[in-house]
Amino acid sequence: MIKTRTAVELSAHDLHFNAERLFEAGYTLAAITAHDDDDELRVVYSFIIGPPDECHELIVRVSKDDPTLPSLSDLSFPASRFEREIHDFFGIVPVGHRFLRPLALHQHWPVDWRALRHDSGPMPPMRDDAAPYPFVEVQGSGVYEIPVGPIHAGLIEPGHFRFSVVGETILKMTARLWYVHRGIERLFEGTAPAQGLMIAERISGDTAVGHSLAFVMALEDAMGIEVQVESKVVRALLLELERLYNHVGDIGAMCNDVGFGVAQARAMIIREGLLRLNESVTGHRLLRGSIGLGTSHVRRLPSSEELDQVAQELDDLVGLALSNTVLVDRFEGTAVLHADDARQLGTLGPAARASGCGVDARAAHGFVESPAFRLLVQSRGDVMARFIQRVEEARMSISMIQDFLRRVDRLSHESRERVDPSREGLGIVEGWRGMIVHRVEIDVSGALSRCHVVDPSFHNWPAVAVSLADTIVPDFPLANKSFNLSYAGNDL
Amino acid sequence: MILAATSLVYSIGTSLLQLVLLTLGAPVLLGVMDKLRARAEGRRGASVLQPLRDIRKLMSKQRLRAHFSSAVLPVAPIVLLVATVVAIAIAPLASTQPLLAPSADIYVIVYLLLTGSIALALAGLDAGTAFGGMGSSRAMTISALAEPALLVAVLALSIQAGTSNVPTIISRTLANPTMLSSPTRLLALVAILIVVIAETGRIPVDNPSTHLELTMIHEAMILEYSGADLGLVSIASAMRLGLLFALVANLFVPWGIATDTSIGGLAMGVVWLAVKTSVIGVGVSFMEVHRAKLRLFRVPELLAGGFVLSILAVVTGLVTR
Numbered sequence: 001m002i003k004t005r006t007a008v009e010l011s012a013h014d015l016h017f018n019a020e021r022l023f024e025a026g027y028t029l030a031a032i033t034a035h036d037d038d039d040e041l042r043v044v045y046s047f048i049i050g051p052p053d054e055c056h057e058l059i060v061r062v063s064k065d066d067p068t069l070p071s072l073s074d075l076s077f078p079a080s081r082f083e084r085e086i087h088d089f090f091g092i093v094p095v096g097h098r099f100l101r102p103l104a105l106h107q108h109w110p111v112d113w114r115a116l117r118h119d120s121g122p123m124p125p126m127r128d129d130a131a132p133y134p135f136v137e138v139q140g141s142g143v144y145e146i147p148v149g150p151i152h153a154g155l156i157e158p159g160h161f162r163f164s165v166v167g168e169t170i171l172k173m174t175a176r177l178w179y180v181h182r183g184i185e186r187l188f189e190g191t192a193p194a195q196g197l198m199i200a201e202r203i204s205g206d207t208a209v210g211h212s213l214a215f216v217m218a219l220e221d222a223m224g225i226e227v228q229v230e231s232k233v234v235r236a237l238l239l240e241l242e243r244l245y246n247h248v249g250d251i252g253a254m255c256n257d258v259g260f261g262v263a264q265a266r267a268m269i270i271r272e273g274l275l276r277l278n279e280s281v282t283g284h285r286l287l288r289g290s291i292g293l294g295t296s297h298v299r300r301l302p303s304s305e306e307l308d309q310v311a312q313e314l315d316d317l318v319g320l321a322l323s324n325t326v327l328v329d330r331f332e333g334t335a336v337l338h339a340d341d342a343r344q345l346g347t348l349g350p351a352a353r354a355s356g357c358g359v360d361a362r363a364a365h366g367f368v369e370s371p372a373f374r375l376l377v378q379s380r381g382d383v384m385a386r387f388i389q390r391v392e393e394a395r396m397s398i399s400m401i402q403d404f405l406r407r408v409d410r411l412s413h414e415s416r417e418r419v420d421p422s423r424e425g426l427g428i429v430e431g432w433r434g435m436i437v438h439r440v441e442i443d444v445s446g447a448l449s450r451c452h453v454v455d456p457s458f459h460n461w462p463a464v465a466v467s468l469a470d471t472i473v474p475d476f477p478l479a480n481k482s483f484n485l486s487y488a489g490n491d492l
Numbered sequence: 493m494i495l496a497a498t499s500l501v502y503s504i505g506t507s508l509l510q511l512v513l514l515t516l517g518a519p520v521l522l523g524v525m526d527k528l529r530a531r532a533e534g535r536r537g538a539s540v541l542q543p544l545r546d547i548r549k550l551m552s553k554q555r556l557r558a559h560f561s562s563a564v565l566p567v568a569p570i571v572l573l574v575a576t577v578v579a580i581a582i583a584p585l586a587s588t589q590p591l592l593a594p595s596a597d598i599y600v601i602v603y604l605l606l607t608g609s610i611a612l613a614l615a616g617l618d619a620g621t622a623f624g625g626m627g628s629s630r631a632m633t634i635s636a637l638a639e640p641a642l643l644v645a646v647l648a649l650s651i652q653a654g655t656s657n658v659p660t661i662i663s664r665t666l667a668n669p670t671m672l673s674s675p676t677r678l679l680a681l682v683a684i685l686i687v688v689i690a691e692t693g694r695i696p697v698d699n700p701s702t703h704l705e706l707t708m709i710h711e712a713m714i715l716e717y718s719g720a721d722l723g724l725v726s727i728a729s730a731m732r733l734g735l736l737f738a739l740v741a742n743l744f745v746p747w748g749i750a751t752d753t754s755i756g757g758l759a760m761g762v763v764w765l766a767v768k769t770s771v772i773g774v775g776v777s778f779m780e781v782h783r784a785k786l787r788l789f790r791v792p793e794l795l796a797g798g799f800v801l802s803i804l805a806v807v808t809g810l811v812t813r
Contacts, residue, residue, distance in 0.1 A: 146622040146706075154703040168630075168788060257707075259699040259785030265533035326696055326784040334787075473626070474788045477704040 005221075005426070007044075007057040015045075015060050016070045022047045022056065023075055028346075028359075030055075030428065030437045032082035033452040034090040036118045041067055041090060046426055046439060050364035055426055062092060064119075071097040078346035078459055089116040089185075104178045104491070107131060116186060138164035138171050146473065150179050157487035161476075168472040173465050177490055184492040188440075188451035193219055193293050196448050200438070201288050203453060204489035208288045209235075209242040210431025211489075214438040215451070216291055217367070221425025222442050224418045225294040229368075231413030234296040236368040237404040240397040241302075242287055243432035245274040247350075247394040248314065250484050254387055255321050257478040258330040263321045270313045277302055294415040301411070304402050311398045318391050331384035335479030337467040338381055347463040348456040349434020351483050354389040355381035361430035372399035381467075386482040433457060433486065455489030499589070502753045507581040507591040513762060514580050515727065518734030519543035521769060525777040529701075532781040543730065550723030558619035558716045565716065568615035569724035572608040576728045576735065579604040585738045586761035587750035588659040596658050598646045601739070602639075605691070605732060609635055612725070616713030623705050627712025634697065634709065634791060638687045641798040645683040648805035649743065651813065652676045658739070662746045672744065674812065679805035681744050686798035688740060690791070692733045695780040697791055707785070734769060737776075741768035 010018060023029075027047035035042045045058040062069060071094035073080030083094040084103035091114040094100065102109075110124040137145075143166055150158035158179035164172040184203060188196050200215035201208045213235055220227060227235075252267020275285040281298050282290040290298055321327055337347065342355040352359050356379045363375050376392050378385035427438040434456030443449040464483050471479055523540035530537025539545075557565055582596040590596070609631065616628035650656040652671060653664045665671050690697045693710035702708060705715070714725050742749055748764025750757035786794060 144622075146626065148622075148705060152703075153705055255784075257704065259695050259702065259780075260783075261529065261701070262533050262781055265535065269534060324782075324784055326786055329790065330784065330787050472788060474707040476706050 003053045005055045005057070005422075007059055009059045009061070012060050012062060012069050015058060016072065016075075018058055019045065019047075019072050019079075020075055022058075025049070027056065029072075029076055029079050029082070030426070030435075031439050031452055031454050032079065032086060033439045033450070034086040034092055034116070035441065035450050036090070036116065037061075038118060040064060041092060043069060043086065043092065044439070045072075046437070048365065048426075048428065051366075053365045053428075067092040068095050069093070070095055073097045073099070076346070077344055077462070081458070081462075088114075090114050091117065101134075104181055106178065107133065115183065133176060135162045135174055135176075136172065140166070142166050143171065150176075159487050163473060163476070165473055168474065170468045170471050170473060170476070173468045173476070175461055175465060177461065177487060180488050180491040182488075182492065185451060185453060188448050191448050192446070193223075193442075193448065196440075196451060197292065200451075200453075203492070204455060204457075204486040205286060206246055207242070207431050207433065207436070207455075207486065207489060208284075208286050209238045209291065210429055210433075210436045211438070211453070211455075212288075212291050213239060214427040214429040214431075214436040215440070215453075216293055216427065217429065218425040218427030218438040218440040218451075219293060219442070221427065222421060222423055222440055223293075223425070224421040225415060226419060227294055227415050228413050230408055230410065231294075231296045231415065232368045233404050233407045234298060234413060235291060236370070237301075237401055237408070238282070238287055238290055238296075238298075239429065239431070240401045240404070241274070241278060241281070244310070244394055244397045244401070245271055245278065246432045247390040247397070248274060250390055250481070251314075251317065251321070251387065251394070253481050253484070254331075254383070254478065255327065257481050258327050260321065260324055260327050263317060263324075263327075266313075266317045266320065270310060270317065273313075274310065277306060295413060297412045299411065301405055301408060302401065304405060307398050307402055311395060314391070314394060314398075321387075328384070330475075330478065331387055332382060334383040334475050335467040335471045335482065336380070336382045337463055339379075341466050342381070342463060345463050345466065346459045347434075348459050349430070349432070350389045350393060351386060351460055351463060352434070354378045354385040359435070361428050361435040365428040365430075365435075368404075370400045370403050372396060372403045383478055383482040431456065433484070433489075434460065453492055455486060455492070457485040457487070457490040460485050461490060499753055502587075502758075503589055503591045503593065506587045506589060506750075506758060509758070509762065510580055510583070510585045510590060511577060513586065513765070514731045514734045514738075516544070517766065517769075518730040519547060519727065521734055521737070521773045522730050524770065525773050525780075526701075528774060528777040529781055543726075547723050547727050547730075550726060551720050553719035553723075555719040555721050557721075558621070561619045561716065564614050564618040566721065568611040568618075569717070569721050569728065571611035573724050573728040573731075575604045575608040575611070576731045580731060580735050583735060583739060584659040584662055584742060584749065585735070586765050587758055588663050589750075589753065590659075593659045594657065598650065598656050598658050598661070599643075601658065602642060602646065605736075606635070606639065608728065608732065609691070612710075612713050615716070619716045621716065623708070623712045623715050626706075627709055627715070630709045630788065631713055634690050634795070637792050637795040638690045638798070641683050641795055641802050642687040644799065644806055645680040645687070645802035648676050648680045648802060648809045651806065651809040658743075662742055662749060663751055665743075665746050666749075666751065674808070676805045676809040676812065677744065679801045679808065681740075683798045683802035683805060684740060684743075686794060686801075688736045689776065690795060692729075692736060694776055696783050696786040697794070699785045707788075737769045737772045738765055741765070741772055 027049045030046045030048045033044045041062045043060045047056045086092045088104045108126045108128040114120050146163040148161045150160045160176040162174045201212040203211045248271045252264040256264035278287050279285045337355045339356040342352045342357045358375050358377050378389050424441045429436045437454040439452045441450045522543045527537045527540050579601050582592045613628040613632050616624040653661040698709040750761035
């Protein structure tokens with residue numbers, strides 16, 4: 001729950017000036033959320049800063065007849081993407097936007113049908129106009145294009161990548177995503193909170209805790225539910241368990257992408273152990289079903305010794321990987337994401353921290369403090385930095401879990417204590433890929449009227465493309481794996 | 493006359509035997525290498541017969557050919573297979589006297605194998621897909637760098653033995669085993685091993701088990717193949733690998749190969765061939781498990797290293813002659 005939340009209503013005219021002042025004061029734009037209030041549209045700009053944890057919201061109302069807003073795209077790259085998103089789903093035009101192409105919607109979507117507007121009616125049939133996607137074509141002698149996907153050879157989610165290449169060197173890569181757009185935000189509308197939680201938990205299979213926690217925290221904020229401290233500790237513990245098993249999986253997958261199968265096999269053994277641990281703790285290998293509205297419930301707690309053993313196995317694995325000189329050569333200097341680029345793109349999570357940006361919602365918007373937590377950063381921004389970042393974060397997660405274990409006595413916690421409900425709330429959680437933001441609103445009957453989901457992958461996909469400049473084509477899978485972004489979380 | 497007829501029968505028999513042995517044995521060798529890798533990774537792994545079963549399965553499946561592909565696509569696997577079969581038939585693997593042994597010049601064998609590579613590279617380009625072209629471009633880059641290293645290394649062997657005929661090199665080595673411990677032979681061995689790893693698409697040059705299209709070399713070239721076409725490419729690639737391993741084995745550990753025309757000698761030759769080739773396969777597999785795949789732009793450095801070693805082999809060969 002956000003500690004300090006303020007909101008001001010502005011006219012469209014004042015928006016740009018106020019947003020600029022907030023950016024200058026160091027605020028981050030967590031989300032731009034549009035709402036259909038039936039007689040008009042309302043756009044909420046959620047700016048956050050921390051510590052101490054603070055949220056300042058700018059609210060602008062626009063008429064349905066002429067839905068225009070001044071664009072913030074000159075101030076912030078993430079803002080420009082949020083604006084394209086609300087243009088897709090609400091038809092709100094950001095005036096002055098320099099690149100107002102559909103973001104989420106593929107070309108066969110019915111033009112002018114705005115999925116999240118209440119008056120949009122049933123969806124017209126999709127039509128494929130057979131026009132090619134307007135990829136920017138790089139011209140010059142010897143430049144050729146490699147199209148990859150959306151169907152890939154391995155067990156990967158769908159996404160199309162278009163490489164413009166000279167020889168083996170990548171000049172430009174454009175990722176075309178949103179093949180798994182499921183209309184998640186519309187699914188939330190009108191559902192009861194418990195049902196919404198089921199959806200949130202399934203937004204991205206590997207981030208069940210991250211998304212369900214962000215959702216629940218947003219809802220608790222909206223409903224005025226105070227959660228007990230010990231319950232928060234259990235939630236933080238589950239969040240670190242999720243980070244741990246995913247980071248271990250990524251460490252192995254990165255080794256596998258340079259053909260070092262033994263390290264991958266060892267990582268999979270550790271990961272399987274962790275998944276079984278998850279099952280014994282929550283009853284589900286992917287940690288589903290432990291977090292509820294105002295509640296947390298686990299079957300048992302992991303023992304400190306179990307985690308010591310994982311730490312030992314992890315150290316052995318990392319030693320094995322880093323003693324392989326070919327692997328080190330492949331990792332070092334590959335796909336560098338510079339700190340400046342990371343900052344401007346609004347990159348989040350381990351990818352940003354590996355490039356020297358100290359963004360971590362556990363530090364800025366943490367709900368539980370732990371002496372084991374430190375803000376870890378690397379400086380080089382290459383594949384090796386992202387590898388080491390994951391290793392160190394996984395180690396830190398183990399220490400944090402061991403710290404949390406000492407602070408929990410009971411397995412079940414429930415809180416129904418209510419203070420004045422504001423009917424709208426923001427949930428911010430540092431998931432294993434980065435900061436997850438959910439902004440929810442509930443109507444008088446208690447059902448969800450809107451839930452806006454921002455997965456860190458939404459912000460990090462552009463960083464993958466930027467990091468590929470001067471990388472060679474056969475290093476792309478490794479570079480991509482070092483970010484390991486979610487398609488489902490991005491596409492929603 | 494009778495003697496000539498007997499030796500002809502023996503030669504034909506030897507060649508056929510070598511062919512059967514490599515057709516069945518090379519996929520099993522691949523199976524053994526896969527099995528070792530699986531064990532090293534803590535898996536049980538498929539049976540060593542799995543590659544053989546896969547090829548049998550592919551041979552009975554439908555061929556699907558890409559739109560806009562030309563006759564190159566169906567012809568290339570046949571060229572690859574025929575070139576490999578001829579090379580296997582004339583190479584001294586189980587015995588120094590297979591069919592056409594006098595023609596079994598080392599350059600003939602090298603260029604027969606290269607013919608197959610070129611056929612595959614053309615097939616990669618044929619369908620006009622990005623991956624195929626990428627694979628062909630990479631394979632030709634590597635071949636262009638591997639070939640000089642191989643030819644110079646082979647030259648070193650010829651200088652030392654005084655001939656470029658492989659059966660003669662092997663029999664002279666058997667007669668004078670000190671040749672094996674000479675710097676010429678050892679340097680050439682390392683150079684040839686590097687080239688063999690590159691040409692057979694093993695780690696650290698290529699990863700035969702990857703599913704990542706963008707990193708592939710050999711696999712990218714054959715992405716358009718399916719069914720029986722793919723079966724032909726698979727069996728020919730396996731036989732090529734078997735042939736290269738067997739040649740390396742015989743050039744550097746010649747003992748066990750049949751030099752007379754007795755049936756017993758030939759039988760022993762077969763057993764020793766299997767043992768020696770397997771040992772090389774196990775060694776390559778061991779290295780694959782413990783190394784990772786090189787960055788594509790490092791592969792030329794590796795091959796350049798091979799080239800330097802082969803030059804050194806020639807120099808020491810000329811100096812110590």
